[in-house]
Amino acid sequence: MSEQIVLTGIKPTGTPHLGNYVGALKPLVEMAKTNKTFVFIADLHALNIIHDPKQIKQHTYEIAAILMALGLNLDNATLFRQSDIVQVSQLSTMLMNITPKGLMNRAHSYKAAVDKNIAAGVDTDAGINMGLYTYPILMAADILLYESDVVPVGADQKQHVEFARDIAGYFNHVYGDTFKLPEPVIGEDTGIIPGLDGRKMSKSYDNVIPLFAPASQLKKKIMRIITDSKLPSEPKNPDDSTIFQLYRHFASPDEIAALRTRFEQGGMGYGDAKQILFDKVNDVLSGPRSEYERLMSTPSEIDAILADGASRARVVAERTYNRVSRAMLG
Ligand code: ADP
Numbered sequence: 001m002s003e004q005i006v007l008t009g010i011k012p013t014g015t016p017h018l019g020n021y022v023g024a025l026k027p028l029v030e031m032a033k034t035n036k037t038f039v040f041i042a043d044l045h046a047l048n049i050i051h052d053p054k055q056i057k058q059h060t061y062e063i064a065a066i067l068m069a070l071g072l073n074l075d076n077a078t079l080f081r082q083s084d085i086v087q088v089s090q091l092s093t094m095l096m097n098i099t100p101k102g103l104m105n106r107a108h109s110y111k112a113a114v115d116k117n118i119a120a121g122v123d124t125d126a127g128i129n130m131g132l133y134t135y136p137i138l139m140a141a142d143i144l145l146y147e148s149d150v151v152p153v154g155a156d157q158k159q160h161v162e163f164a165r166d167i168a169g170y171f172n173h174v175y176g177d178t179f180k181l182p183e184p185v186i187g188e189d190t191g192i193i194p195g196l197d198g199r200k201m202s203k204s205y206d207n208v209i210p211l212f213a214p215a216s217q218l219k220k221k222i223m224r225i226i227t228d229s230k231l232p233s234e235p236k237n238p239d240d241s242t243i244f245q246l247y248r249h250f251a252s253p254d255e256i257a258a259l260r261t262r263f264e265q266g267g268m269g270y271g272d273a274k275q276i277l278f279d280k281v282n283d284v285l286s287g288p289r290s291e292y293e294r295l296m297s298t299p300s301e302i303d304a305i306l307a308d309g310a311s312r313a314r315v316v317a318e319r320t321y322n323r324v325s326r327a328m329l330g
């Protein structure tokens with residue numbers, strides 16, 4: 001097993017979909033096969049967007065159950081809820097005091113919110129809460145608290161990991177060597193998974209296929225994928241087809257090559273292609289889906305795993321926080 005400690009957080013802001021599965025959840029489960037990994041559900045980070053506790057709780061259970069159902073190796077991986085470890089909030093408060101305000105002004109997510117306000121002709125900070133503004137500091141606390149080496153993130157999160165490095169550097173400069181400097185690792189490019197309408201599958205576009213939708217609903221969604229109007233007899237370009245782009249993440253190399261040929265040769269209608277896609281996705285996901293459904297109806301099992309994860313995470317969190325507290329407060 002690699003000695004490097006991997007850490008990542010997943011925000012409970014929506015029901016995970018096939019894009020999240022291919023782009024984030026599946027690679028994470030793979031990585032945890034060979035690495036000591038901290039995986040947490042970033043419920044505190046969801047607070048700047050979701051103000052309904054029921055939704056946060058529901059999505060937290062969904063994410064935990066999904067990772068368990070996908071076979072996350074719980075010997076290597078510590079799976080926990082961010083808010084269960086109070087030291088993360090305490091560390092965040094400490095880090096506030098060495099983080100330059102200018103650094104936060106430069107954060108992409110804050111700047112994007114300001115730009116949107118400017119474009120709408122309203123006050124620059126309209127609708128922006130301090131949770132959004134200080135989001136990178138809480139994220140730095142996550143990363144530094146668990147002494148992580150490697151933080152696998154999507155390209156949109158790279159700046160946050162760089163900020164965590166910067167903040168750790170300022171801290172070490174003032175208070176002496178306290179934090180390890182983490183590295184962002186941009187995950188292997190799985191490409192962007194298209195949604196029902198052909199744009200990036202995203203909860204913001206309302207075009208998603210939920211990862212563990214029951215088979216009947218999965219089929220309905222797949223049948224609704226938008227296609228062009230080519231006749232069954234016509235040759236089709238698989239690389240332009242959402243159906244094929246999804247299929248290639250679930251099928252074997254031989255199966256992918258076979259479907260490619262059927263697209264290119266003509267003679268297959270989109271209805272048939274959708275049926276092939278449904279059969280494959282359903283085949284791959286039906287085992288984990290049953291386990292997911294079982295777990296969701298037995299929340300006490302999820303609670304037990306999260307409690308065990310929290311007690312393991314707390315050992316590291318206390319150690320780091322005590323070091324910081326001694327360095328700053330004596
Ligand atoms: P959404 O766009 O639905 O809001 P998030 O931004 O919460 O999704 O994404 C969570 C994780 O899932 C990120 O690591 C992101 O890279 C990955 N992800 C989301 N949508 C896709 C997609 N369509 N294709 C590949 N990866 C995706």
Ligand code: TRP
Binds near residue numbers: 138143
């Ligand atoms: N900000 C990340 C996202 O929006 C989630 C997250 C919170 C995270 N804390 C983290 C990711 C620490 C990596 C490390 O997806």
